[in-house]
Each structure stands twice: as C-alpha cells, then as structure tokens.
Amino acid sequence: MLRVEVKPIIFVLNNSGYTIERYIHGKTRKYNDISNWEWTGLLKVLGDPQEKISRTYTVRTKEELSTLLDDETFAKTDMVQLVEVIMEKLDAPRALQVQAELSGKSNSYGAVSNPTRAA
Template structure:
C-alpha cells in the first residue's frame, strides 16, 4: 500500500492461505497487485515432519487456489497459473516483468513429502521436545544441550 510502484511477492503455503484467504479479497478491493505464490503440498508439511507424515489432521482439502481471486472479485483483472514443474514455473516468471498491473496468483503443486533437507531431523527433535520423550534412534541434539534429565545414548 505504501509503495504501489514496487513489486510485492507473497509466498504462502496452502494451509496458511486457507486460514487467511479473505485477505485476497482485501487486496483486490484496495487495488493491490501482488504476485502470490501458493505452495500447494496438500497440507501442513512442517507438522508432518513433527508428528509424522501420515497423521490425517495434517491433510487439508485441495482448493483451486489459482481461481480464488475470481471468487472474491468477478470482474477484477487477474492473472492465474497452476504449475507443477520447475520449467512451468520458469515460463510463468519469464512472463512477469516490471511492476504488475494486476494481481497474479501462481499455484505451485508440490509433493506432500517434499521437505527441505534438514526438516526431518528438525521435526524429530521438535517432536521429542514437544512430547518430552526419549528417542530410541537419532536422539535429539538441541543447541541448548537436549531435554532436561536426558543424556546422549
């Protein structure tokens, strides 16, 4: 809002967007033109790393994210894309230049198990801390020395 001449890029997960989808409506109503990338991996991947990949409460309904702006403002000019490969995403990015003249939303479809390299270990350590349990394999190595009363095995 303060710098309409600047390109604003929002990167959000599908779960996070489902909690705040009405903000797209406000963006359109106030004439904002961000580029929104929705990382659609079918749920709460960070939580999958903590509580296990098969907990059903970490799966969410698969909305048609690229269509959301048209739901909130039928006649607002928007660009929407759905991509599933790096090449498709690169082609969309190649078509974006300068300050966008309309809201652009890009749904990036990802595998639910697509995690950053360190996320599985972080998830195990966080789970151990959350539930105050001792891990039989790969004990947590938290920067502050581990959980109270535990020694390394």
C-alpha cells in the same frame, strides 16, 4: 487488493497439508491433510468473477516455474496475480526435516516423562 488496485504476485504453496507437522507428529496423520481447494478460483470469489483485473497460474515443476518467472506478461505485474505451486506432501529442505523430526521426538519424550504435560 482487487478493490484498491494493488497488484501483488501471490504464491500459494499447495502441498495438500502441513508438511512440517507431518515430520513432527507423523507423516500419515490425517489431521495434517487439508482439502484441496481450487486456489486459482480464489480471486474470482474475492471480487473478480470475470477475471478482468487478475490472472492465475498453476505450476507443477521447477521448469514450469522458471518459464513463468521469465514470461514478459507475468513480469509486467499489471494486475493481481496468483500462482499455485503444486508440491509433494513431504517436500521440505533436509535440514528442516531433521529439525522437525527431532522436535517431534523431543515433544513425545516430554509428554511421556511429564504426565501433566500430556494433558
């Protein structure tokens, strides 16, 4: 994107791991945690070390996101932009939470009732 001058807006949802897997297999399982990378440094690493053709932002609240989306500079989309959206570990719509938890219970039941499936 940087090399061929495509100018997308990239949103990185940072919730420190795999939220849906937390609801399926256990909210505190360590394997659902991921390293907290410096996502806003990604475009520097990928070809814009002086940040001449890209911009990055970090937002932590709905208000910050709304303010950014209303910003004229951001809306110009005159360069690649990356927005890191910091979210809570367990931030997911209620319906998705319920479905994931049901899937987890179903998968667990299937593994117990079918020993070959657990292997």
